[in-house]
Amino acid sequence: MTETTEDDRSLAERVVRDKNSDAFGQLYIRHTPMLYAVALRLTRNRADAEDAVHDTWVRAVSGLSKFRADSTLRTWITGILLNRLRETARARRPESIDEFPEPATTDVRLPIDIDPIDLQAALAEMPDGYHEVVMLHDVEGFTHEDISHMLGVDPGTSKSQLARGRRWLRARLEGTRGQSHG
């Protein structure tokens, strides 16, 4: 028996046209693990992450008829999530990435053999401005083009923020290694 997977666009059409719960369920199962992971890593709080994902789906389904073909549904929904997270962050703690000092190192590559525990700890402490792009690009696999759609920035801005985030991460990880080896 061949299992067929209905694509996002077709499922979205069924949700808009028929308010179909099964179609929504498939979209939910497909995308929520990524949305929740991004929300949890950016908020560092389970309740906030859950609220953000809830609101994201409600906003996404409310506006699903406006979803256009210039990005994937995954990218579009992640953009909604990021907007939702930014609204909450702005309300709680106005912060700009420019407030954070750049580490001295200029190497923007990361070692491939990062310990997951060190990585999680470092990401948990990463300034929000870098954190978004590093999470989206290096962890969730979005391209700079995707990220530019989500954040409404130029792909070049996404690249430069990724470089800054990696510099910060590399410096932080080297500090960790120095401590664990020293």
Place this chain on the structure above:
Amino acid sequence: MDESANENRQIDSDQPGQLGGALPHPEVPAGLRGRVQASLIAKDLLEARRSPRWRAPLVAALAAGIVFFVLGFGLGARRSPAARASTGVQGSTARVDSSNAVARTRYALLFYDATSADSGQADIEAHRQWATALAKEGRQISGEKLDTDAYVMKGQREWRAEPSASESQLRGLFFITAATEADARAIARSSPHYRHGGRVVVRRIIPT
């Protein structure tokens, strides 16, 4: 460890997703899907779908309705037309209809409390867990917490409502489905808001 070999093992700058393997996705909270679906149904963005656990009671209710209908029809056939008009078939049919209607009856639970009541994250979490548990039972439930800031509009005038220590305020509201009004009241009594000294008003929503 050969340091130069380690230096060469670095991720490609342009290749996305290279750290993904080191960070698996965390488990999504089990109640989140029900909560999202309840909100979408409440906003009429999704059709309610009866969960499997609802099917047995629904089939039983329909079967009971058919039995009542048949019994009523048989009873009515043996009675005079006058007696049939007052009870009989019509009453049994109405009973079937009403049993279907109550399953869809929606209620608003209005949560009032004193201005000094706890409105912190713990309180929100307690309400969320309560709503999630109800959603897991297959009920439609959605709700919102309301800000205490309020404006009153009357004609061309508007003014900011000043919270008064002596007045209860509407702090939040939930929409639920319940089989009967007593069921709706029982749900209200189970809420953390009620247990913490708040006041809950239950009102049936009139379909329009």
